[in-house]
Amino acid sequence: MxxxxxxxxxxxxxxxxxxxxxxxxxxxxxxxxxxxxxxxxxxxxxxxxxxxxxxxxxxxxxxxxxxxxxxxxxREDLVDQEPAPGPAPAADDTLQLYFLCAHPALTPSSAVALTLRAVGGLTTRQIAQAYLVPEATMAQRISRAKRTLADKGISPARAKPEARGSFDRPGDVATVLRVLYLVFNEGYSGDIDLAAEAIRLTRQLATVIDHPEVAGLLALMLLHHARRAARTAPDGALVPLADQDRTQWDTGAIAEGVEILQAALARDRLGEFQAQAAIAALHADAPRAEETDWVQIVEWYDELAGLTDSPVVRLNRAVAVGEADGPRAGLAALAELDAGLPRHAAVAAYLHERDGDLTTAARLYAEAAHKAPNLAERDYLTRQAARLNTGR
Amino acid sequence: MAKYLLLKHYRGAPAPVNDVCMDQWTPEEISAHMQYMHDFAARLEKTGEFVDGQALAPEGTWVRYDGEGRPPVTDGPFAETKDLIAGWMVIDVDSHERAVELAGELSAAPGAGGKPIHEWLELRPFLAAPPTITE
Known part of the structure; x- marks a missing residue:
């Protein structure tokens, strides 16, 4: 089946x-x-x-x-004869379900769980396994989400789009996109392939709403998913973009992502997912890391910085400036940012190494490893520090 | 969506405000304390934030490898060990602020005189899965 x-x-x-x-x-x-x-x-x-x-x-x-x-x-006053199905078109119903499950009254984790179950059709057990929590906890999270919606009188009919273009109102497509982005970007790699599920749900969303940012997110997911095989070494270690074996990239997914992105960009309604996808597409265009068009990537980061105040964007822009105009320029861009930002030390370490200051780089790699938010990054950064410390 | 470990210490944490050893409490105060911990865990299950909770015996054994073909060496417990873990709770929450809020509630468990212990709990984030999108 x-x-x-x-x-x-x-x-x-x-x-x-x-x-x-x-x-x-x-x-x-x-x-x-x-x-x-x-x-x-x-x-x-x-x-x-x-x-x-x-x-x-x-x-x-x-x-x-x-x-x-x-x-x-x-109580025996319930009428249970089967009413005739109404004439509402299926596409609109599907869209309303997405809006409902991503409703701003829900916390991000509840919205993610409810979307995976009600729209994605995963079982509670599968969702629990995917997020490494007990099944009873996930069941409670889902029923609590449903109760929150019921208590506030939010039903599919009332979750209709009403304010497209502004953020965090019921029925704003941006809330749905944020939930799908979370599913794609922040899951463990268990039996349930959350990245593939996020792509499936975003693809389905794109068939029921015509919006350039939905297309942008779908393109972004496809372009990153294309690199999946190259992203980890056989021992599970993280392989950074520059060191990836690009022959392992999925050219079919890249071609599809680029095509979707180009059609979206042609509509001239730029948003943050389209800009992120454009950066991913420029990386995908380079047959070798040295051939990456960093000047264009910096331009896209400038666009992106205008669309979002995310510190990740500003840090990544500093890396791109370092590649486009040299490590000194990258360090100058980095100096304008708060040193307390997550991954600041990792970026500084990289730029100092490129600048030839290996002692500072090794110290910063070790500091970055200490602050790393996940095991794969910590191991990668520890190895970078060890490589410089042992002169290899 | 981040997991945190709430660590409770027998020894090694700074002194709590209501600093009376448990064996000096009344039996009812001990029961009230246990009930609070139980209710706290049950409430977290209901909010969909509970992952795990366990208590540990105060005394354990140190074990290490002793070479090929030899049984492991055991030793201890060492009285001088500074840190002694009493138990833990693992939570899965939306934010660091929420984790702090819950740790604060757990620290309010009643002790001697039925008053909150104000016990210091150690809050440690799990190292998560790496994100897919990094550039």
Missing amino acids: DEALLRSLIPGVLAVLVRRGADFAAAEDAVQDALVEAVRGWPADRPRDAKGWLVTVAWRKFLDARRADSARRR
Whole structure:
């Protein structure tokens, strides 16, 4: 059974239940139950109309749960005849689900978990494994997110886009993009491939909303995903961009990413994801690290700095200046930034090494390793310090 | 989405405000303390932030490799060991501020006289997975 196909049907199925009057939390549970049944039964007996089957089973699950619920509460005034599905187009329903799951009333971790479950169709257990927390904790995080939405009276119909272009209002596509970016960028590499899942969800989003930043994020993901095989050595060590074996890059993903990006940029509504993707595309264009067009990359970092006040952007700009105009220029750019920024010492170490000051570089690499936020970076920086300290 | 370890020390942390050894509390005060810890963990489960919590026996054994074909050498416990871990809790939270807030609540567990201990807890971030997008 094609699991990706099955999961691509979920937003549509969920939308039908909500349209028929089920509240979001109950509908979402019912769809999960139907999925479990599909995974169990379909290998032997696959229905011809997969979506129709899921809708029927999910609706039955929803009614069963409501009956059990009402029996518990000794209420018998619920009407459970099946209303006819309304005429709303499926694309709009799918979009509303994205907005709902990324609603600004939710914390980032809740929005991520709810998106993966309600839009992505992952099970609670899979999401828990992906983020290395107990299943009970993830289950609570998801039901709490649903409760938050219910308590504030936020339903798919009320999560509609209303203020495109401004940030952090309900229905702002930027909130959805931030959630998908988090899924792509900050996951562990367990059994669930979160990066591939983020790409799938962003691709699906791009089919229901025409927005250059959605395209920009999709391009950004594809261009970085293309380097995946080259990013780690066989022993798991981090391989920096300049040292990667570029023959291992996925040229198909690069070509697709570049094409999507060019179409987005042609619309002349630049945003931060398009600018980041443009930088990734310039790296992808260079057959060897020495052929990288750093002058253009600096220009894109200038654009990006105008769009976001992220300290990461300013640090990376200093690295790019160091490559374009020499390490002294890079150090001068770095001197304008707060030395307390994360990874400041790592950038300073690199620029000092390029400038020939190996003693300072070794000291800064060791300092950067001490402050590294993850194991892979710490090991990489420790090795850099060791390489300089032992003269190799 | 970041994991933190809250470390509780038998020894090695700065002195708490309500600095009375547990064996000097009343049995009810001990029960109240245990209930607070239990409720705290249960509440974190409900908010979807709980990962793990364990208590450790105060005495352990030091072990080291002693060469090919030889059994490991054991020694200790050493009375002079400065740091003695009593237990931990692992949380998964959205921000460092939230981690500090929760550590503060845990440190308010009641001790002698039913008053908060104001115990010093050590808050240590986990080294996370590296991000995919770095440039």
